[in-house]
Amino acid sequence: MDIWNIMEYAAWALSAVFGLIIVADWLKTDSTYSDDVLLSSQEGELEAMTEEHKV
Amino acid sequence: MTDFDITSKTIDGIGPHGAKIGLLRVLGPAHVWALGVGIVLVGEYMGWNFSVGKGGAFAALIACWFAGILYTCVAMIDSEVTSTVAAAGGQYTQAKHIVGPLMAFNVGLYLVFAYTMLEAANAITVGFLMDTVANMTGHEGLDQRPFIILAIMFLAWLNYRGVLATLTFSLVITAIAFSAIIILFLFTSPLLGSDVLQHQALMTDLPYGWLGVLAAMHFGLWYYLGIEGTTQAAEEVRSPARALPFGTLAGIMTLLIAATLTWYVCVGLMPWEYLGQAGVPLFDAARLSGSTFLMVLLGIGTLFATLASANGCINDASRAWFAMGRDHYLPSWFGAVHPKYRTPYRSIIFLVPIALVFALGAPLDQVITFSILSGLLEYTFMPINVIMFRKKWPLDTIKRGYEHPFHPIPAIVLLSLCGITYFAVFLGYGTQLVAMIAFYIVVSLWFHFRRYRFVRRAAQFTMPWPRPQGY
Numbered sequence: 001m002d003i004w005n006i007m008e009y010a011a012w013a014l015s016a017v018f019g020l021i022i023v024a025d026w027l028k029t030d031s032t033y034s035d036d037v038l039l040s041s042q043e044g045e046l047e048a049m050t051e052e053h054k055v
Numbered sequence: 056m057t058d059f060d061i062t063s064k065t066i067d068g069i070g071p072h073g074a075k076i077g078l079l080r081v082l083g084p085a086h087v088w089a090l091g092v093g094i095v096l097v098g099e100y101m102g103w104n105f106s107v108g109k110g111g112a113f114a115a116l117i118a119c120w121f122a123g124i125l126y127t128c129v130a131m132i133d134s135e136v137t138s139t140v141a142a143a144g145g146q147y148t149q150a151k152h153i154v155g156p157l158m159a160f161n162v163g164l165y166l167v168f169a170y171t172m173l174e175a176a177n178a179i180t181v182g183f184l185m186d187t188v189a190n191m192t193g194h195e196g197l198d199q200r201p202f203i204i205l206a207i208m209f210l211a212w213l214n215y216r217g218v219l220a221t222l223t224f225s226l227v228i229t230a231i232a233f234s235a236i237i238i239l240f241l242f243t244s245p246l247l248g249s250d251v252l253q254h255q256a257l258m259t260d261l262p263y264g265w266l267g268v269l270a271a272m273h274f275g276l277w278y279y280l281g282i283e284g285t286t287q288a289a290e291e292v293r294s295p296a297r298a299l300p301f302g303t304l305a306g307i308m309t310l311l312i313a314a315t316l317t318w319y320v321c322v323g324l325m326p327w328e329y330l331g332q333a334g335v336p337l338f339d340a341a342r343l344s345g346s347t348f349l350m351v352l353l354g355i356g357t358l359f360a361t362l363a364s365a366n367g368c369i370n371d372a373s374r375a376w377f378a379m380g381r382d383h384y385l386p387s388w389f390g391a392v393h394p395k396y397r398t399p400y401r402s403i404i405f406l407v408p409i410a411l412v413f414a415l416g417a418p419l420d421q422v423i424t425f426s427i428l429s430g431l432l433e434y435t436f437m438p439i440n441v442i443m444f445r446k447k448w449p450l451d452t453i454k455r456g457y458e459h460p461f462h463p464i465p466a467i468v469l470l471s472l473c474g475i476t477y478f479a480v481f482l483g484y485g486t487q488l489v490a491m492i493a494f495y496i497v498v499s500l501w502f503h504f505r506r507y508r509f510v511r512r513a514a515q516f517t518m519p520w521p522r523p524q525g526y
Contacts, residue, residue, distance in 0.1 A: 004194040011201035018208040022215055026404055029393060038391040041077040041381065043142030043290065043518055
Protein backbone atom coordinates (compact mmCIF):
# COMPACT_ATOMS: atom_id res chain seq x y z
CA MET A 1 0.00 0.00 0.00
CA ASP A 2 1.56 3.29 -1.10
CA ILE A 3 0.74 6.90 -0.24
CA TRP A 4 -1.94 7.09 -2.95
CA ASN A 5 -3.84 4.13 -1.51
CA ILE A 6 -3.76 5.78 1.88
CA MET A 7 -5.00 9.04 0.33
CA GLU A 8 -7.87 7.18 -1.32
CA TYR A 9 -8.98 5.78 2.06
CA ALA A 10 -8.50 9.17 3.70
CA ALA A 11 -10.65 10.83 1.03
CA TRP A 12 -13.44 8.25 1.56
CA ALA A 13 -13.26 8.81 5.32
CA LEU A 14 -13.24 12.61 5.11
CA SER A 15 -16.16 12.58 2.67
CA ALA A 16 -18.15 10.49 5.14
CA VAL A 17 -17.21 12.82 8.02
CA PHE A 18 -18.33 15.95 6.14
CA GLY A 19 -21.54 14.21 5.09
CA LEU A 20 -22.31 13.09 8.65
CA ILE A 21 -21.63 16.55 10.09
CA ILE A 22 -24.01 18.14 7.59
CA VAL A 23 -26.78 15.56 8.10
CA ALA A 24 -26.49 15.64 11.90
CA ASP A 25 -26.71 19.42 12.00
CA TRP A 26 -29.59 19.41 9.53
CA LEU A 27 -31.63 16.99 11.65
CA LYS A 28 -30.80 18.87 14.85
CA THR A 29 -31.79 22.21 13.32
CA ASP A 30 -35.04 20.95 11.88
CA SER A 31 -36.04 19.38 15.19
CA THR A 32 -35.08 22.46 17.24
CA TYR A 33 -36.75 25.22 15.20
CA SER A 34 -40.19 25.37 13.67
CA ASP A 35 -40.74 25.99 9.97
CA ASP A 36 -42.46 29.19 10.99
CA VAL A 37 -39.02 30.51 11.93
CA LEU A 38 -36.91 28.73 9.32
CA LEU A 39 -39.11 29.75 6.38
CA SER A 40 -39.72 33.34 7.42
CA SER A 41 -37.03 35.07 5.36
CA GLN A 42 -38.22 37.43 2.67
CA GLU A 43 -36.45 39.36 -0.04
CA GLY A 44 -35.63 42.98 0.48
CA GLU A 45 -35.43 43.25 4.20
CA LEU A 46 -32.07 42.10 5.31
CA GLU A 47 -29.99 45.24 5.41
CA ALA A 48 -31.80 46.54 8.46
CA MET A 49 -31.70 43.09 10.08
CA THR A 50 -27.94 43.00 9.71
CA GLU A 51 -27.67 46.30 11.47
CA GLU A 52 -29.56 44.75 14.37
CA HIS A 53 -27.51 41.54 14.27
CA LYS A 54 -25.14 41.03 17.21
CA VAL A 55 -22.04 39.00 16.41
CA MET B 56 -42.29 48.12 4.57
CA THR B 57 -43.89 51.33 3.56
CA ASP B 58 -41.30 53.27 5.56
CA PHE B 59 -38.71 52.27 2.97
CA ASP B 60 -38.52 53.61 -0.54
CA ILE B 61 -36.34 52.26 -3.32
CA THR B 62 -35.96 55.71 -4.78
CA SER B 63 -34.14 56.70 -1.59
CA LYS B 64 -30.63 58.06 -2.03
CA THR B 65 -29.50 56.80 1.37
CA ILE B 66 -30.39 53.10 1.42
CA ASP B 67 -30.23 50.36 -1.18
CA GLY B 68 -33.91 49.98 -1.70
CA ILE B 69 -34.50 47.37 0.97
CA GLY B 70 -36.07 47.52 4.36
CA PRO B 71 -37.38 45.34 7.16
CA HIS B 72 -40.84 43.89 7.42
CA GLY B 73 -40.84 41.49 10.26
CA ALA B 74 -39.10 38.29 9.19
CA LYS B 75 -37.56 36.24 11.98
CA ILE B 76 -34.53 35.12 10.03
CA GLY B 77 -32.64 35.89 6.84
CA LEU B 78 -29.40 35.47 4.95
CA LEU B 79 -26.47 37.36 6.44
CA ARG B 80 -25.18 40.56 4.85
CA VAL B 81 -21.44 40.26 5.37
CA LEU B 82 -19.86 40.33 1.90
CA GLY B 83 -17.92 43.10 0.18
CA PRO B 84 -16.95 43.82 -3.45
CA ALA B 85 -13.88 41.55 -3.20
CA HIS B 86 -16.12 38.59 -2.39
CA VAL B 87 -18.33 39.43 -5.35
CA TRP B 88 -15.23 39.53 -7.56
CA ALA B 89 -14.10 36.18 -6.12
CA LEU B 90 -17.51 34.62 -6.73
CA GLY B 91 -17.62 35.70 -10.38
CA VAL B 92 -13.98 35.18 -11.34
CA GLY B 93 -13.73 32.04 -9.19
CA ILE B 94 -16.48 30.30 -11.12
CA VAL B 95 -14.98 31.26 -14.48
CA LEU B 96 -11.21 31.05 -14.14
CA VAL B 97 -11.17 27.28 -14.54
CA GLY B 98 -12.21 27.99 -18.15
CA GLU B 99 -8.80 29.59 -18.70
CA TYR B 100 -7.06 26.54 -17.27
CA MET B 101 -9.00 24.11 -19.46
CA GLY B 102 -11.73 24.04 -22.05
CA TRP B 103 -11.17 27.31 -23.95
CA ASN B 104 -8.53 25.57 -26.06
CA PHE B 105 -11.15 23.43 -27.83
CA SER B 106 -11.91 26.64 -29.75
CA VAL B 107 -8.37 26.33 -31.17
CA GLY B 108 -9.25 22.84 -32.39
CA LYS B 109 -12.39 24.19 -34.07
CA GLY B 110 -10.73 26.93 -36.08
CA GLY B 111 -7.03 27.42 -35.29
CA ALA B 112 -5.19 29.89 -33.06
CA PHE B 113 -6.48 33.10 -34.65
CA ALA B 114 -10.05 31.81 -34.59
CA ALA B 115 -9.66 31.21 -30.86
CA LEU B 116 -8.49 34.81 -30.40
CA ILE B 117 -11.39 36.20 -32.42
CA ALA B 118 -13.78 34.00 -30.40
CA CYS B 119 -12.09 35.17 -27.20
CA TRP B 120 -12.73 38.82 -28.00
CA PHE B 121 -16.23 38.41 -29.42
CA ALA B 122 -17.21 36.29 -26.43
CA GLY B 123 -15.55 39.05 -24.37
CA ILE B 124 -17.93 41.59 -25.93
CA LEU B 125 -20.86 39.25 -25.25
CA TYR B 126 -19.91 38.93 -21.59
CA THR B 127 -19.10 42.62 -21.19
CA CYS B 128 -22.69 43.28 -22.26
CA VAL B 129 -23.84 40.61 -19.79
CA ALA B 130 -21.82 42.22 -16.99
CA MET B 131 -23.05 45.75 -17.71
CA ILE B 132 -26.70 44.75 -18.02
CA ASP B 133 -26.52 42.53 -14.94
CA SER B 134 -24.80 45.24 -12.92
CA GLU B 135 -27.56 47.74 -13.58
CA VAL B 136 -30.51 45.46 -13.00
CA THR B 137 -29.18 43.57 -10.01
CA SER B 138 -28.12 46.75 -8.23
CA THR B 139 -31.86 47.38 -7.82
CA VAL B 140 -32.92 43.77 -7.18
CA ALA B 141 -30.99 43.14 -4.01
CA ALA B 142 -32.32 39.65 -3.34
CA ALA B 143 -31.07 36.09 -3.68
CA GLY B 144 -31.82 34.33 -6.93
CA GLY B 145 -30.03 36.73 -9.27
CA GLN B 146 -31.53 36.60 -12.74
CA TYR B 147 -34.44 34.49 -11.46
CA THR B 148 -35.48 37.33 -9.16
CA GLN B 149 -34.93 39.87 -11.94
CA ALA B 150 -37.22 37.87 -14.23
CA LYS B 151 -39.83 37.54 -11.50
CA HIS B 152 -40.03 41.28 -11.01
CA ILE B 153 -39.61 42.40 -14.60
CA VAL B 154 -40.93 39.75 -17.00
CA GLY B 155 -43.26 37.30 -15.27
CA PRO B 156 -43.56 33.98 -13.41
CA LEU B 157 -43.07 31.58 -16.34
CA MET B 158 -39.88 33.36 -17.44
CA ALA B 159 -38.71 33.41 -13.81
CA PHE B 160 -39.28 29.69 -13.41
CA ASN B 161 -37.32 28.95 -16.58
CA VAL B 162 -34.47 31.29 -15.68
CA GLY B 163 -34.30 29.76 -12.20
CA LEU B 164 -33.92 26.32 -13.75
CA TYR B 165 -31.28 27.57 -16.23
CA LEU B 166 -29.29 28.86 -13.27
CA VAL B 167 -29.56 25.73 -11.16
CA PHE B 168 -28.71 23.40 -14.04
CA ALA B 169 -25.87 25.57 -15.35
CA TYR B 170 -24.20 25.76 -11.93
CA THR B 171 -24.89 22.22 -10.73
CA MET B 172 -23.59 20.74 -13.99
CA LEU B 173 -20.52 22.97 -13.82
CA GLU B 174 -19.96 21.87 -10.22
CA ALA B 175 -20.13 18.23 -11.33
CA ALA B 176 -17.70 18.94 -14.19
CA ASN B 177 -15.28 20.58 -11.75
CA ALA B 178 -15.44 17.61 -9.40
CA ILE B 179 -14.69 15.27 -12.32
CA THR B 180 -11.71 17.48 -13.11
CA VAL B 181 -10.43 17.26 -9.53
CA GLY B 182 -10.44 13.47 -9.88
CA PHE B 183 -8.63 13.74 -13.23
CA LEU B 184 -6.00 16.07 -11.74
CA MET B 185 -5.34 13.72 -8.83
CA ASP B 186 -4.99 10.84 -11.30
CA THR B 187 -2.55 12.89 -13.39
CA VAL B 188 -0.37 13.68 -10.37
CA ALA B 189 -0.50 10.03 -9.26
CA ASN B 190 0.62 8.93 -12.73
CA MET B 191 3.48 11.44 -12.68
CA THR B 192 4.68 9.91 -9.41
CA GLY B 193 4.48 6.37 -10.81
CA HIS B 194 1.12 5.25 -9.33
CA GLU B 195 -1.15 3.66 -11.92
CA GLY B 196 -4.91 3.10 -11.64
CA LEU B 197 -5.88 5.64 -8.99
CA ASP B 198 -9.53 5.42 -7.92
CA GLN B 199 -10.79 8.94 -8.71
CA ARG B 200 -14.17 8.56 -7.01
CA PRO B 201 -13.15 9.37 -3.41
CA PHE B 202 -11.50 12.61 -4.57
CA ILE B 203 -14.54 13.60 -6.64
CA ILE B 204 -16.84 12.96 -3.67
CA LEU B 205 -14.51 14.67 -1.22
CA ALA B 206 -14.37 17.83 -3.35
CA ILE B 207 -18.18 18.06 -3.40
CA MET B 208 -18.66 17.14 0.27
CA PHE B 209 -15.98 19.52 1.57
CA LEU B 210 -17.27 22.46 -0.46
CA ALA B 211 -20.88 21.67 0.46
CA TRP B 212 -19.87 21.65 4.13
CA LEU B 213 -18.06 24.97 3.70
CA ASN B 214 -21.12 26.50 2.02
CA TYR B 215 -23.36 25.06 4.73
CA ARG B 216 -21.28 26.68 7.48
CA GLY B 217 -21.48 30.25 6.21
CA VAL B 218 -21.08 32.50 3.21
CA LEU B 219 -18.25 34.64 4.57
CA ALA B 220 -15.82 31.75 5.04
CA THR B 221 -16.95 30.22 1.73
CA LEU B 222 -16.25 33.27 -0.36
CA THR B 223 -13.13 34.27 1.56
CA PHE B 224 -11.80 30.81 0.69
CA SER B 225 -12.76 31.46 -2.93
CA LEU B 226 -11.08 34.86 -2.82
CA VAL B 227 -7.74 33.42 -1.67
CA ILE B 228 -7.58 30.49 -4.10
CA THR B 229 -8.90 32.55 -7.03
CA ALA B 230 -6.28 35.23 -6.41
CA ILE B 231 -3.55 32.56 -6.39
CA ALA B 232 -4.87 30.96 -9.60
CA PHE B 233 -5.06 34.34 -11.36
CA SER B 234 -1.58 35.32 -10.14
CA ALA B 235 -0.23 32.04 -11.54
CA ILE B 236 -1.39 33.06 -15.04
CA ILE B 237 0.27 36.48 -14.69
CA ILE B 238 3.51 34.88 -13.44
CA LEU B 239 3.50 32.36 -16.30
CA PHE B 240 3.08 35.21 -18.78
CA LEU B 241 5.88 37.28 -17.21
CA PHE B 242 8.33 34.36 -17.03
CA THR B 243 7.74 33.22 -20.62
CA SER B 244 7.34 36.57 -22.39
CA PRO B 245 10.19 38.62 -23.86
CA LEU B 246 9.53 41.23 -21.15
CA LEU B 247 11.88 39.34 -18.82
CA GLY B 248 14.24 38.24 -21.59
CA SER B 249 12.78 34.76 -22.18
CA ASP B 250 12.74 33.35 -25.72
CA VAL B 251 10.59 30.23 -25.24
CA LEU B 252 7.56 31.63 -27.08
CA GLN B 253 7.56 30.70 -30.76
CA HIS B 254 4.63 32.59 -32.23
CA GLN B 255 6.24 33.13 -35.63
CA ALA B 256 6.90 29.43 -36.09
CA LEU B 257 3.59 28.14 -34.65
CA MET B 258 0.96 30.58 -35.89
CA THR B 259 -0.94 29.61 -39.05
CA ASP B 260 -3.79 31.03 -41.12
CA LEU B 261 -7.34 29.97 -40.41
CA PRO B 262 -7.24 26.21 -41.18
CA TYR B 263 -11.03 25.92 -41.61
CA GLY B 264 -11.68 29.46 -42.83
CA TRP B 265 -14.36 31.70 -41.31
CA LEU B 266 -16.66 28.75 -40.60
CA GLY B 267 -13.98 27.62 -38.14
CA VAL B 268 -14.16 31.04 -36.47
CA LEU B 269 -17.91 30.64 -36.11
CA ALA B 270 -17.53 27.12 -34.68
CA ALA B 271 -14.89 28.42 -32.25
CA MET B 272 -17.50 30.71 -30.65
CA HIS B 273 -19.01 27.70 -28.85
CA PHE B 274 -15.89 27.15 -26.78
CA GLY B 275 -15.07 30.88 -26.74
CA LEU B 276 -17.73 31.11 -24.03
CA TRP B 277 -15.47 29.13 -21.70
CA TYR B 278 -13.23 32.12 -21.19
CA TYR B 279 -16.02 33.89 -19.28
CA LEU B 280 -18.86 31.42 -18.58
CA GLY B 281 -20.27 32.12 -15.13
CA ILE B 282 -19.34 35.78 -14.49
CA GLU B 283 -23.06 36.52 -14.25
CA GLY B 284 -23.06 34.44 -11.06
CA THR B 285 -22.05 37.51 -9.05
CA THR B 286 -25.71 38.49 -8.83
CA GLN B 287 -26.48 35.54 -6.56
CA ALA B 288 -24.67 37.35 -3.74
CA ALA B 289 -27.19 40.21 -3.85
CA GLU B 290 -28.89 39.29 -0.60
CA GLU B 291 -25.61 38.78 1.26
CA VAL B 292 -23.51 41.81 0.30
CA ARG B 293 -23.38 44.74 2.69
CA SER B 294 -24.12 47.26 -0.04
CA PRO B 295 -25.71 45.69 -3.13
CA ALA B 296 -25.96 48.91 -5.11
CA ARG B 297 -22.21 49.50 -4.87
CA ALA B 298 -20.61 46.08 -4.36
CA LEU B 299 -22.41 44.17 -7.12
CA PRO B 300 -21.56 46.48 -10.05
CA PHE B 301 -18.03 47.02 -8.73
CA GLY B 302 -17.30 43.31 -8.21
CA THR B 303 -18.93 42.25 -11.50
CA LEU B 304 -17.23 44.84 -13.70
CA ALA B 305 -13.86 44.30 -12.02
CA GLY B 306 -14.43 40.59 -12.61
CA ILE B 307 -15.02 40.88 -16.37
CA MET B 308 -11.94 43.12 -16.70
CA THR B 309 -9.88 40.50 -14.85
CA LEU B 310 -11.16 37.78 -17.14
CA LEU B 311 -10.49 39.73 -20.33
CA ILE B 312 -6.87 40.11 -19.20
CA ALA B 313 -6.56 36.47 -18.08
CA ALA B 314 -8.14 35.14 -21.30
CA THR B 315 -5.89 37.14 -23.61
CA LEU B 316 -2.73 36.28 -21.67
CA THR B 317 -3.70 32.60 -21.60
CA TRP B 318 -4.22 32.55 -25.36
CA TYR B 319 -0.93 34.42 -25.97
CA VAL B 320 1.21 32.08 -23.87
CA CYS B 321 -0.40 28.81 -25.00
CA VAL B 322 -0.37 29.47 -28.76
CA GLY B 323 3.27 30.53 -28.44
CA LEU B 324 4.23 27.20 -26.90
CA MET B 325 2.06 24.59 -28.62
CA PRO B 326 1.03 23.94 -32.23
CA TRP B 327 -2.70 24.44 -32.74
CA GLU B 328 -3.27 20.78 -33.63
CA TYR B 329 -2.05 19.73 -30.15
CA LEU B 330 -3.43 22.70 -28.21
CA GLY B 331 -6.90 22.12 -29.68
CA GLN B 332 -7.26 18.83 -27.82
CA ALA B 333 -5.10 19.35 -24.72
CA GLY B 334 -6.73 18.48 -21.38
CA VAL B 335 -4.95 21.06 -19.22
CA PRO B 336 -3.37 23.60 -21.63
CA LEU B 337 -1.97 26.07 -19.09
CA PHE B 338 -0.33 23.25 -17.13
CA ASP B 339 1.06 21.88 -20.40
CA ALA B 340 2.38 25.35 -21.27
CA ALA B 341 4.15 25.53 -17.90
CA ARG B 342 5.71 22.11 -18.50
CA LEU B 343 6.90 23.18 -21.96
CA SER B 344 8.49 26.30 -20.49
CA GLY B 345 11.06 23.98 -18.88
CA SER B 346 10.65 25.51 -15.41
CA THR B 347 9.79 23.20 -12.50
CA PHE B 348 8.65 26.22 -10.48
CA LEU B 349 6.14 27.20 -13.19
CA MET B 350 4.96 23.59 -13.55
CA VAL B 351 4.22 23.29 -9.83
CA LEU B 352 2.64 26.77 -9.71
CA LEU B 353 0.32 26.13 -12.65
CA GLY B 354 -0.52 22.66 -11.27
CA ILE B 355 -1.64 24.30 -8.04
CA GLY B 356 -3.38 27.02 -10.04
CA THR B 357 -5.36 24.40 -11.99
CA LEU B 358 -6.50 22.66 -8.80
CA PHE B 359 -7.39 25.96 -7.08
CA ALA B 360 -9.29 27.28 -10.10
CA THR B 361 -11.28 24.04 -10.22
CA LEU B 362 -12.13 24.17 -6.50
CA ALA B 363 -13.03 27.88 -6.66
CA SER B 364 -15.37 27.18 -9.54
CA ALA B 365 -17.11 24.29 -7.79
CA ASN B 366 -17.35 26.38 -4.62
CA GLY B 367 -18.99 29.31 -6.40
CA CYS B 368 -21.33 26.96 -8.24
CA ILE B 369 -22.62 25.43 -5.00
CA ASN B 370 -23.17 28.93 -3.63
CA ASP B 371 -25.05 30.14 -6.71
CA ALA B 372 -27.14 27.05 -7.45
CA SER B 373 -28.31 26.87 -3.84
CA ARG B 374 -29.31 30.59 -3.78
CA ALA B 375 -31.35 30.20 -6.97
CA TRP B 376 -33.05 27.03 -5.66
CA PHE B 377 -33.65 28.71 -2.29
CA ALA B 378 -35.22 31.80 -3.87
CA MET B 379 -37.56 29.66 -5.97
CA GLY B 380 -38.57 27.69 -2.88
CA ARG B 381 -39.18 30.87 -0.89
CA ASP B 382 -41.61 32.10 -3.55
CA HIS B 383 -43.27 28.65 -3.78
CA TYR B 384 -42.16 28.14 -7.41
CA LEU B 385 -40.78 24.95 -5.86
CA PRO B 386 -41.83 23.33 -2.56
CA SER B 387 -41.46 25.98 0.14
CA TRP B 388 -39.40 23.55 2.24
CA PHE B 389 -36.36 24.68 0.23
CA GLY B 390 -36.80 28.28 1.34
CA ALA B 391 -35.39 27.65 4.83
CA VAL B 392 -32.49 29.63 6.29
CA HIS B 393 -30.19 28.10 8.90
CA PRO B 394 -30.75 29.98 12.18
CA LYS B 395 -27.09 29.89 13.18
CA TYR B 396 -25.10 29.90 9.93
CA ARG B 397 -27.69 31.97 8.01
CA THR B 398 -27.34 29.92 4.84
CA PRO B 399 -30.01 28.26 2.62
CA TYR B 400 -29.03 24.94 4.13
CA ARG B 401 -31.81 22.72 2.78
CA SER B 402 -31.11 23.84 -0.78
CA ILE B 403 -27.39 23.20 -0.32
CA ILE B 404 -28.08 19.68 0.99
CA PHE B 405 -30.64 18.86 -1.71
CA LEU B 406 -28.25 19.69 -4.56
CA VAL B 407 -25.36 17.58 -3.19
CA PRO B 408 -26.67 14.16 -4.34
CA ILE B 409 -27.63 15.60 -7.74
CA ALA B 410 -24.10 16.90 -8.26
CA LEU B 411 -22.69 13.55 -7.10
CA VAL B 412 -24.85 11.58 -9.52
CA PHE B 413 -23.70 13.67 -12.49
CA ALA B 414 -20.06 13.77 -11.33
CA LEU B 415 -19.87 10.01 -10.89
CA GLY B 416 -22.15 8.84 -13.68
CA ALA B 417 -22.16 11.25 -16.63
CA PRO B 418 -19.49 11.93 -19.29
CA LEU B 419 -17.66 15.24 -18.85
CA ASP B 420 -18.45 16.68 -22.29
CA GLN B 421 -22.20 16.05 -21.89
CA VAL B 422 -22.23 17.61 -18.43
CA ILE B 423 -20.41 20.70 -19.68
CA THR B 424 -22.58 21.04 -22.78
CA PHE B 425 -25.70 21.00 -20.62
CA SER B 426 -24.14 23.74 -18.50
CA ILE B 427 -23.17 25.89 -21.51
CA LEU B 428 -26.59 25.59 -23.14
CA SER B 429 -28.39 26.53 -19.93
CA GLY B 430 -26.08 29.55 -19.64
CA LEU B 431 -26.76 30.56 -23.24
CA LEU B 432 -30.53 30.46 -22.69
CA GLU B 433 -29.98 32.68 -19.66
CA TYR B 434 -27.98 35.23 -21.70
CA THR B 435 -30.76 35.35 -24.28
CA PHE B 436 -33.18 36.34 -21.56
CA MET B 437 -30.99 39.25 -20.36
CA PRO B 438 -31.41 41.71 -23.27
CA ILE B 439 -35.18 41.19 -23.21
CA ASN B 440 -35.09 41.72 -19.47
CA VAL B 441 -33.13 44.98 -19.54
CA ILE B 442 -35.22 46.47 -22.35
CA MET B 443 -38.39 45.75 -20.35
CA PHE B 444 -36.72 47.07 -17.19
CA ARG B 445 -35.82 50.40 -18.78
CA LYS B 446 -39.30 50.68 -20.27
CA LYS B 447 -41.22 49.84 -17.10
CA TRP B 448 -38.90 51.66 -14.70
CA PRO B 449 -37.11 54.49 -16.54
CA LEU B 450 -33.95 55.97 -15.03
CA ASP B 451 -35.67 58.62 -12.97
CA THR B 452 -38.19 56.27 -11.34
CA ILE B 453 -35.98 53.83 -9.48
CA LYS B 454 -32.60 54.14 -7.80
CA ARG B 455 -29.77 52.29 -9.57
CA GLY B 456 -26.30 51.58 -8.22
CA TYR B 457 -25.01 51.56 -11.81
CA GLU B 458 -26.50 52.75 -15.10
CA HIS B 459 -25.05 50.95 -18.11
CA PRO B 460 -24.17 53.24 -21.04
CA PHE B 461 -25.41 53.30 -24.65
CA HIS B 462 -28.70 51.51 -23.96
CA PRO B 463 -30.08 49.64 -25.97
CA ILE B 464 -26.89 48.92 -27.96
CA PRO B 465 -25.46 46.40 -25.41
CA ALA B 466 -28.79 44.56 -25.36
CA ILE B 467 -28.91 44.35 -29.17
CA VAL B 468 -25.26 43.28 -29.39
CA LEU B 469 -25.82 40.62 -26.72
CA LEU B 470 -28.90 39.26 -28.50
CA SER B 471 -27.03 39.16 -31.85
CA LEU B 472 -24.01 37.37 -30.36
CA CYS B 473 -26.30 34.87 -28.63
CA GLY B 474 -27.87 34.12 -32.02
CA ILE B 475 -24.43 33.51 -33.56
CA THR B 476 -23.44 31.29 -30.63
CA TYR B 477 -26.63 29.21 -30.93
CA PHE B 478 -25.64 28.49 -34.51
CA ALA B 479 -22.09 27.63 -33.42
CA VAL B 480 -23.41 25.26 -30.75
CA PHE B 481 -25.84 23.76 -33.25
CA LEU B 482 -22.90 22.89 -35.52
CA GLY B 483 -21.31 20.74 -32.82
CA TYR B 484 -24.11 19.76 -30.43
CA GLY B 485 -27.35 20.18 -32.39
CA THR B 486 -29.06 17.15 -30.86
CA GLN B 487 -28.32 18.26 -27.30
CA LEU B 488 -29.53 21.79 -28.08
CA VAL B 489 -32.86 20.55 -29.43
CA ALA B 490 -33.23 18.02 -26.57
CA MET B 491 -32.59 20.66 -23.96
CA ILE B 492 -35.03 23.17 -25.43
CA ALA B 493 -37.63 20.36 -25.53
CA PHE B 494 -36.89 19.69 -21.84
CA TYR B 495 -37.50 23.32 -20.90
CA ILE B 496 -40.73 23.39 -22.90
CA VAL B 497 -41.99 20.32 -21.03
CA VAL B 498 -41.13 21.72 -17.58
CA SER B 499 -42.71 25.05 -18.57
CA LEU B 500 -45.96 23.24 -19.34
CA TRP B 501 -45.74 21.46 -15.99
CA PHE B 502 -45.20 24.78 -14.25
CA HIS B 503 -48.08 26.48 -16.03
CA PHE B 504 -50.66 23.73 -15.51
CA ARG B 505 -49.58 22.14 -12.22
CA ARG B 506 -47.27 24.32 -10.18
CA TYR B 507 -48.29 27.93 -10.74
CA ARG B 508 -51.34 27.54 -8.47
CA PHE B 509 -48.99 27.25 -5.47
CA VAL B 510 -46.97 30.40 -6.24
CA ARG B 511 -47.33 33.25 -3.78
CA ARG B 512 -48.82 35.70 -6.27
CA ALA B 513 -48.54 39.07 -4.52
CA ALA B 514 -46.60 37.98 -1.44
CA GLN B 515 -43.53 37.14 -3.53
CA PHE B 516 -42.96 40.86 -4.19
CA THR B 517 -41.71 42.29 -0.92
CA MET B 518 -39.24 44.86 -2.24
CA PRO B 519 -40.75 48.33 -2.10
CA TRP B 520 -40.50 49.10 -5.81
CA PRO B 521 -42.66 51.82 -7.34
CA ARG B 522 -45.45 50.78 -9.68
CA PRO B 523 -44.15 50.20 -13.25
CA GLN B 524 -45.02 52.76 -15.90
CA GLY B 525 -48.23 51.93 -17.73
CA TYR B 526 -49.66 49.81 -14.87
